[in-house]
Amino acid sequence: MKAVCILGSPRADGNTAAVLNAVVSELENSGIETEIIRLGDAKIGFCTGCKTCDKTGECVQHDDMGRIMSKIYAADIVVVASPSYWGDVTAQMKQFIDRCTPFCNNNANRQPIPTGKCGAAIAIRAGQNKKENEHLLATIEHFLGHLDIPLQHRFTIEGIKTREDLAGRPAELERARAFGREIIKHVI
Ligand SMILES: Cc1cc2nc3c(=O)[nH]c(=O)nc-3n(C[C@H](O)[C@H](O)[C@H](O)COP(=O)(O)O)c2cc1C
Incomplete structure (x- = not known):
């Protein structure tokens, strides 16, 4: 069984990465082969809206999208994680989503991406109101839905601005590990 985790934060060692690592440790403990794709490290061009993919099913750009999409094709579990940047997913995540247009089910x-995958989403923000994170989850659900990947597991953390904030709330990392176990229960 394989999982691919898409990290939308540009910070490879930030809060979202720390939460994702907690989830991944649980997946790996259960023998699930897991890979984190750091969008901040990937070479992904902007969608130019040329719509060539409407006719060909392929993008005219050849960058890291092919490599990332092959991981998604092969995965049983797809986890998408983003911090809130101005009340939405990061620019890196939005750029990635836009470039998935050749795979969109319309x-x-x-x-077509093989069906039967399990989708999970993680949203983190500095502010306290959960509603903003729910908006991020809705963005991710809309995205995954168009790839025929149902969003089955949702996780948010509020009030985390710095790494120190997260370090000071170990219960949140325990909650993230429990979230990992919840995903496992679903797929095994
Ligand atoms: C450019 C930028 C915009 C942000 N906008 C928001 C925001 O609108 N709402 C919020 O609650 N936090 C916002 N934050 C804070 C991050 O969501 C928060 O610090 C998060 O823990 C960062 O996760 P990371 O370390 O994985 O990047 C913003 C941070 C940055 C750098």
Whole structure:
């Protein structure tokens, strides 16, 4: 069994990465082969809206998207994680989502992503109100839904601005590990 985790924060060692690592440790403990894709390290061009993919099912750009999408094709579990930047997913995440247009299920010429995958989403923010994180989850749910990946597990953390904030709330990392176990229960 395989899991791929898409990290939307540009910070490879930030809060979102720390929470994702807690989830991944549980997946790996259960023998699930897991990989984190750091969008901040990936070479991904902006979607230019040329719509060539409507006709061909393929993007005219050849960058890291092919490598990332092959991981998603092969995965049983897809975890998408982003901090809130101005009340939404990060620019890196939005850029990635836009470039998934050739795989969108309203494109008749797409290469369909195999069904039966389990989707999970993680949103983190500095502010206290959960509603903003729910908006991020809705963005991720909309995205995954168009790839025929149902969003089955949702996790948010509020009030985390710095790494020190997270370090001072170990219960949140325990909650993240429990979230990992919840995903495992679903797929095994
Ligand atoms: C450019 C930028 C915009 C942000 N906008 C918001 C925001 O709108 N709401 C919020 O609650 N936190 C906001 N934050 C704070 C981050 O969501 C928070 O610090 C988070 O823990 C960062 O996660 P990371 O370390 O994985 O990048 C913003 C941070 C940055 C750098």
